[in-house]
Amino acid sequence: xxxxxxxxxxxxxxxxxxxxxxxxxxxxxxxxxxxxxxxxxxxxxxxxxxxxxxxxxxxxxxxxxxxxxxxxxxxxxxxxxxxxxxxxxxxxxxxxxxxxxxxxxxxxxxxxxxxxxxxxxxxxxxxxxxxxxxxxxxxxxxxxxxxxxxxxxxxxxxxxxxxxxxxxxxxxxxxx
Ligand code: CA
Numbered sequence: 001x002x003x004x005x006x007x008x009x010x011x012x013x014x015x016x017x018x019x020x021x022x023x024x025x026x027x028x029x030x031x032x033x034x035x036x037x038x039x040x041x042x043x044x045x046x047x048x049x050x051x052x053x054x055x056x057x058x059x060x061x062x063x064x065x066x067x068x069x070x071x072x073x074x075x076x077x078x079x080x081x082x083x084x085x086x087x088x089x090x091x092x093x094x095x096x097x098x099x100x101x102x103x104x105x106x107x108x109x110x111x112x113x114x115x116x117x118x119x120x121x122x123x124x125x126x127x128x129x130x131x132x133x134x135x136x137x138x139x140x141x142x143x144x145x146x147x148x149x150x151x152x153x154x155x156x157x158x159x160x161x162x163x164x165x166x167x168x169x170x171x172x173x174x175x176x
Contacts, residue, residue: 065092
């Protein structure tokens, strides 16, 4: 989980609760850090505060979505007006929670959001005995799990997607 929240005590409470619930948590306190984390790490979910010291959660959300960022986003805000909720959802957030909230409610909404993408998730690729799951980034040959580096995984994924075609070096350099 990436938690983007500039209120340090609240961010700390969220982090503690989420870690207790078994999530791995990264904290970001500013838009610039959140953008960097979202671009350089893979998250299952993002908790995004609306008011941040160097910008607006709505703008960041819209920007990430415009870039094709598909990770579920739960927006947090102190405001409780209808227009804020509408703009939150319009900017591409999947859910919305108004402060103050109880941690169990946040946890329940996160569980629902993490469950939701299951049907939208990229399907498992199969070529011969090779099986590759883009969601969990795991590869099997028959029943054997094949450990791969990130680059090897990307190469294999690209080749499996294009298994019916000859893939050129240029294709690989451009896409992997
Ligand atoms: Ca804030």
